Amino acid sequence: MLTAEEYEELSDLLDQAGDDSFRWNPFAMSQGEAADELAERLRELSPEQLSDFLNRSSTAELTAFADALRAHGREWRLFGSSDDWTYIETWSDALRDADPRLRDKIHAAFPESQPDTTTYVDDENRGTVPEGTPAYGDPGDAPLLPSEEIQQQILDQYRRERAGNPDAEDVEYAPWMDVNQQGYGDCWMLANLLAVVHEDPSWPAEHVVDNGDGTVTVTLYDHDGNPREVTVTDDLPMRTDGTYQGAYAGPGGAGFGDESSSALWVAYVEKAMAAGFQDDSAYDPGQYEAIVGGWDQAAPYFTPDGSVDSVDVQDIAATYDSGGVPVAALTPDADSASGTAKDNPAYVTNHVFVLTDSYTANATTYYEFSNPHGPDKPPLVLTPEEFDEYFSGAGTY
Structure with a gap:
């Protein structure tokens, strides 16, 4: 449990993070600064202390703190730095460390912590699933x-x-x-x-x-x-x-x-x-x-040095053969794809396949592109001469 003094210090920061009247006080921190300071202090708490603070804070107060913390991180993007990670890790740590009974409260104050499941069909460049908002359920x-x-x-x-x-x-x-x-x-x-x-x-x-x-x-x-x-x-x-x-x-x-x-x-x-x-x-x-x-x-989210090195479509086979590393290959949209490609039952337009294997049969070397749609989907099997007709770009990870 927090001592009275500890809770008062945290509560003062919570007040400053959520009350824009403090901006008129030249001796007070800005809302964003108070939110950052509070986030840092919360990381230092034990699970019991964190739960005590969250229990004693209202959802409205926590929401105002979350809004200030998010906004402060994004302000600095104007200068090419900072991001949402402080905000994300604040709710992430709370979900992991605090009393499980507080999770609905955390989700309410930090809505990103329970991602919106809504999908759309009215924007052809976005969702491809039926419009709606799937409900969260027990797996x-x-x-x-x-x-x-x-x-x-x-x-x-x-x-x-x-x-x-x-x-x-x-x-x-x-x-x-x-x-x-x-x-x-x-x-x-x-x-x-x-x-x-x-x-x-x-x-x-x-x-x-x-x-x-x-x-x-x-x-x-x-x-x-x-x-x-x-x-x-x-x-x-x-x-x-x-x-x-x-x-x-x-x-x-x-x-x-x-x-x-x-x-x-x-x-x-x-x-x-x-x-x-x-x-x-x-x-x-x-x-x-x-x-x-x-x-x-x-790519940067999955590995510390994550990046994609562009590969010319004509060089996909040579790139794979040189090191055996998988090569991702991008297919064009339906309007741009060739009729030959679209006639191939394993082909999907506006999609990304990954070259994961090659083999020789009847004196011909074939390259096997796996489909992230799952192991039950046939791979796209091509010779290098067909790559130009099937792909619009490629890269290695």
């Missing part, structure tokens, strides 16, 4: 990381979709195969993730942690390469029929929430990105629409 007994049974189901689908690849039966399960996009149009972000995990199979276990208390912490990175922990509650967006709206790890078509058919680490990366992604020009952090549509902006 059931699905584990964070795939069990051996789920891994085998994923691998079986992977092999089944690669009947033409003579090496497919020798391939073993790997975590990058988990990526299974569902209702949100964030293939570009999931392709980033697939490529990173392809290079670092330990990434899911090291970056996604179930805290065992109804929260999950995902480690992302800021643009300076510093790790940033984003804690979210373990509920996830659900459709009205009870199926999950977003990505997950598991075989396509499997019933969501079944411990024998799906796993959740991809879902929580997606939720943490929706809460914390700051590089969308139309949507602020705290909504799934912020991660709909893009190309390379997610």
Whole structure:
């Protein structure tokens, strides 16, 4: 518990953060400065002290503090610095450390902490899912990381979709195969993730942690390469029929929430990105629409030195052959795609595939581009001569 003196000091900062009358006092901190100071002080509290402070503060007071903290961080963007990370980590730490009974209060004061699930159909460049606002629901007994049974189901689908690849039966399960996009149009972000995990199979276990208390912490990175922990509650967006709206790890078509058919680490990366992604020009952090549509902006969030190196479409095969690193390839929109490409049943326009394998059959070398739509979707198999007709851009991570 806080002592009377400790609470009074924090309460004074809370008052200054939420009351713009202090700006007329030349001896007082600005609202933003008071909010930053309070956020720093909260980080120093024990879980019990933090819970005591949150309990004794009203939702209205906490909301005013949150507004001042968010606004202060964004003011400095005018000068090319600062961001939302102080704001994000304040609610993130509170969700992780404070009494679980306070989570609704935290969500109310810091709405980004429970990302808006709304999707749109009236903007052709944004959402591609039915218009609506999926409700958050309990994901059931699905584990964070795939069990051996789920891994085998994923691998079986992977092999089944690669009947033409003579090496497919020798391939073993790997975590990058988990990526299974569902209702949100964030293939570009999931392709980033697939490529990173392809290079670092330990990434899911090291970056996604179930805290065992109804929260999950995902480690992302800021643009300076510093790790940033984003804690979210373990509920996830659900459709009205009870199926999950977003990505997950598991075989396509499997019933969501079944411990024998799906796993959740991809879902929580997606939720943490929706809460914390700051590089969308139309949507602020705290909504799934912020991660709909893009190309390379997610790379810095997944690795400390994250970036995408552009690759000429004609050089995709040589780039992959030189180091075996996955290459992401962007397809054009339906109006720009060639008829030959659109006739290929594995092709998807306005999408990102990831080159993950190559093989030789009948004296021809083929390149296999995995689809982040999931292991049950056939790969796009092409020769280098076809790349120009199928892709509009490419990059390595």
